[in-house]
Amino acid sequence: MELKGSEIIIKCLEKEGVDVIFGIPGGSVIPLFDKLYSSKVRVILTRHEQGAAHMADGYARASGKVGVCVATSGPGATNLTTGIATAYMDSVPLVAITGQVATHLVGNDAFQEADTTGITRPITKQNYLVTDVRELQDTIAKAFLLARTGRPGPVLIDIPVNIQNETCKFDPHKKNIEIRGYKPTLKGHPKQIRNACDLMLQAKKPILYAGGGIIISDASKELKKLAEKLNVPVTLTLMGIGAFPGDHKLFVGMPGMHGTQTANYAIQNSDLIIAVGVRFDDRVTGRLDKFAPHAKIIHIDIDPTSISKNVSAHIPIVGDCKVVLNQILECLKNKKIEANKTKDWLKKLDEIRKQKPLTYRKDSLLRPQFVVETLYNLTQGKNVIITTEVGQNQMWAEQFFVYREPRTFLTSGGLGTMGYGFPAAIGAKVARPDREVIDIAGDGSFQMNIQELATAKVNGIKVIVLILNNRYLGMVRQWQELFYGKRYSSVFLGDLKAREYWPDFKKVAESYGLIGLRVEKKKDVEPAIKEALKAKETCVIDFRIHEEENVSPMVPGGASLDQILELA
Amino acid sequence: MKHTISALVENRPGVLAKISGLFSARGFNISSLTVGETEVPDVSRMTIVVTGDDRTLEQVVKQLNKLPDVLKVIDFKNEEFIERDLLLIKVSATKETRREIFEVANVFRANVVDISLDSCTLELTGKETKIQAFVKILEPYGIKEMVRAGIVALARGKK
Ligand SMILES: Cc1ncc(C[n+]2csc(CCOP(=O)(O)OP(=O)(O)O)c2C)c(N)n1
Ligand SMILES: [Mg+2]
Secondary structure, eight states: OEEEHHHHHHHHHHHTTOOEEEEOOOGGGHHHHHHHHTSSSEEEEOSSHHHHHHHHHHHHHHHSSOEEEEEOTTHHHHHHHHHHHHHHHTTOOEEEEEEEOOTTTTTSOOTTOOOHHHHHGGGSSEEEEOOSGGGHHHHHHHHHHHHHSSSOOEEEEEEEHHHHHOEEEOOTTOOOOOOTTOOOOOSOOHHHHHHHHHHHHHOSSEEEEEOHHHHHTTOHHHHHHHHHHHTOOEEEOGGGTTSSOTTSTTBOOOOSTTOOHHHHHHHHHOSEEEEESOOOOHHHHOSGGGSSTTOEEEEEESOGGGTTSSSOOSEEEESOHHHHHHHHHHHHTTSOOOGGGGHHHHHHHHHHHHHSOSOOOOSSSOOHHHHHHHHHHHHTTTTEEEEEOSSHHHHHHHHSSOOOSTTSEEOOOSSOOTTOHHHHHHHHHHHOTTSEEEEEEEHHHHTTSGGGHHHHHHTTOOOEEEEEEOSBOHHHHHHHHHHSTTOOOSOBOSBTTTTBOSSOHHHHHHHTTSEEEEEOSGGGHHHHHHHHHHOSSOEEEEEEOOTTOOOSSBOOTTSOTTOOBOOO | OEEEEEEEEEOSTTHHHHHHHHHHHTTOEEEEEEEEEOSSTTEEEEEEEEEOOHHHHHHHHHHHHHSTTEEEEEEGGGSOEEEEEEEEEEEEOOHHHHHHHHHHHHHHTOEEEEEOSSEEEEEEEEOHHHHHHHHHHHGGGOEEEEEEOOOEEEESSOO
16 A cells, blocks of 8 residues: 555554544644544644643553654754653653654754754653655554553654655554564563562561552552552552552552651661662652661662662562562462561551641641642542642642542653643543543643643633642742742742732633632632532632642751651 | 673664763763674674773663663673774874884884874774873874774674
């Protein structure tokens, strides 16, 4: 079958099961968009390419499928980069297709030319510049294979405009492609598995430290089985939230900078850390040389470079979390497990949980934690997906809502991208129209992709945006308050003279033909959220919260996990 | 510590940039990097000499292996190998000193590849230490220009 490059792209997308793509056209992708016009693939036109990348990301995180975004050459491609880097840091399967100037112009500083593969090299798992239409089919197949397997990540395909117009043979029955330099290890080394099991059976103060790898490999069931079998407490990283039920008696919360007292105590005093699908990020470990001084470490991850990068592992196990956890469960099958071994340890952790819970002042002020809690009480966390922006809002969304299932908490963990949450919510809603998708937002972050309100409106995509509006770049203000003597440098988002709020988010929502609400009093929180839940259209609620609320507890940057400030 | 690593990589545009970019982004210190063709037309061999401790080396090897364009990484730490560098060096040489310089070249088994009225250019292949010794001996005559090709290495014995 002889096809044009642009048709081959569509055929390949269909073959990969892509039902929707997010993007904006431009000079060098007009041929592709021309074919999209008459294809079954749904195209969601966004208002900014960054929005498109985050939507594809939100779609991918909510569904487990590969998200796809498209942009034109030059500025279109550079606008995608923040979204691509966000997906890269959080191991999200994404395929980004960019147009490029015609092959004979590449390298000539042509109109709207940017070295897209050069720019995205360090933020993609792999990228390709297609210089021959005959390579197009295989390249797209490789891109999808790389994006979704192993440690997933974004892959970019840069396709010059003339390649989209040239024709070549397309083989609809081509069998699966292989990449000779790419063979992720899925199964753990049997000897290491045995050694790990031995350590697990001996430990008196073990802790399971699990992360995004569990969600990616769909290993929540296995994680729960292991925790319950060994009676081991579980802590989840920001990326792992939802991988283990947040209301389970073995759950101790999140570790690290804004983690719970219990989780940080557990790590610092444990004799064994069973790390699964995590990478010992500095926001988790705090000061490295003081991290978990008494613990042996078993580290399970599909990416060998994550193991012994920051913290050296006593037992490194390279493999897929689900596969390895099953190997471990199998190995433990015939072993005698003393369920009482961890009893004292769990009791101690329970005490700390009771003495030092996550909390906030319950007075008459409208505090952000109360908003998040009310959202939880109204939904019971059922049938919802929460996305977040970055900053204080992100931490409150994690702390005061209970997540029980994977893929229900979508947040930019690694890159910490303000402006992620709203477009990600739109993408998540496209993937899961059966769910209520709610962006817990900050006033600063929301303004970074606020233009996507139009995308939500025009495409009839209903999400809810709860703005925890402190009129500050709150997280930065918190650092300035605590560590820079309250010198609030460039963090106030209001009008310094008139002390007014800009913009009026209610009016902004309304100007897009959507629902805008404003809440200033505690008593109005519940009715407003109820209204938003009932609404058929996207609804933005501007919660004018107490402005100088801090996220608590806090381990200052570079301090050890024992040095916890209580700020509530 | 210096370590020699060899990587078999896809011979296609952009791969060298991927690898050098990886090294700079992760702060690995390269003291030499060479790329050349191999017995397989679409595979190139990169020989990389890095400075760093064992931990750095471990990360370098893992990070290289992670790239889909890298087919195989050989860490010569655990293997016997042969390594060679190539030196071209232009030394000031007058009628009086030329003879002496040729003698030095002879001892080192270097070749004289060019001569002019006031200089001569020598070519030497060898291990790093040999090249360093050679350069040191020639220094007093006045080195006008020199270039090293970078280290290439192969494991000893059967493949
Ligand atoms: C794109 C981007 N720019 C800057 C930052 C640095 N930063 C981290 S949190 C934060 C403040 C966020 O303000 P807001 O969205 O209002 O959230 P709040 O902390 O007030 O809840 C800033 C500026 C960032 N994370 N991302
Ligand atoms: Mg704010």
